[in-house]
Amino acid sequence: MLIFSKARLVVLSVPKTGTTAIEQALAGHASIAVLDPPELKHAPVYRYNRFFRPMVEKFIGPDMEIIAVMREPLSWLGSWYRYRQRPFLGGTPVSTAEMSFADFIEGYLQDPCPAFANVGSQAKFLEPRPNGTSVDRIFRYEALDECVAYLEDRLNLEIALPRVNVSPDAALSLPDSLKTRLADTCAEDFALWSSLA
Template sequence: MLVFWKARLVLLAVPKTGTTALEAALLPHADAAILNPPDKKHVTARRWRNQLAPFFENRGTRRMETMAVIREPLDWLGSWYRYRARPEIAGSETSTAGIGFDAFVEGWLSDPEPEFARVGRPSRFVSDGDGKIIVDHLFRYEALDKAVAFLEARLSVRLDLPRRNVSPKAPLALDPALEARLRREAAADFRLWEQLG
């Protein structure tokens, strides 16, 4: 999460959406940053609004706006799956090594999720407790250039994004019946992404 106090803007870091690269490019321009540990770096919109915004939004100043990047849900899940299959975490309870993509998605749809599939939901990341979107500026990961253009204009900077935290490539296929179930049960996530088109 990066805070740009003078520009009254906060970049919320939705996991697996290119925010690590944005953070690397923008860190020199930020007034405050939470980069680690991961559960603090990935501050949700709700946590920002309830816990951190009052610290930065001094009495008499205008509210700080938030922005985030959202990825197509199936692609986002695929990125998580591949990321958790990397050799350095093999054998841990978060590893997907030896687990098929279908099993990962089924795990993500379970309640509670097994540890290897506990990655959150983008729709919840950007919403309040009632499911209302509370992020001011949302951009598609697939059109990251629009987010970059917004940031360049808002912060009066030129950005050159490095490639960071990229998941390993691997072919993924999902059983059609499971994909239909995913689209039903994660309808809020698909709807959110589609609305950004």
């Protein structure tokens, strides 16, 4: 998460949406750069609202614009699956090294889901709070250049994103029946992504 006091801007870091590259490019320009631990770096709206917003409003002021990036849900889950195939996770409960993407999605659809598929939901991450705290603008990961152009304009900077945190290639095919179950179970995620301009 990055907070820019002069621009009155908060950039939330939805996992697996290219925000690590944005943070590497812009952390040095931010008033506050929360890069670690992951629970704070990737603070969803509810955590920002509870822990960060009171501090920001007290010391910077109200009416901060909050932006985020969202990825097409199936692609997002594919990125998690590929990321968790990395050798350093081998033998741990979160490793996906010995399973197919279909196995990963089957796990994701379980309640409760196993550790390897416990990655949350982008819709839940971005869910508005009852007090009105919400994301003002969501950019599609698939058009990340639009987010970069917006940030360049807001921050009066030229931004060159580094290529970081790239997951290994892996087959991401699913049977149609499993795609349908995923779309039904994760309807909020697919609806939110489809609503983005």
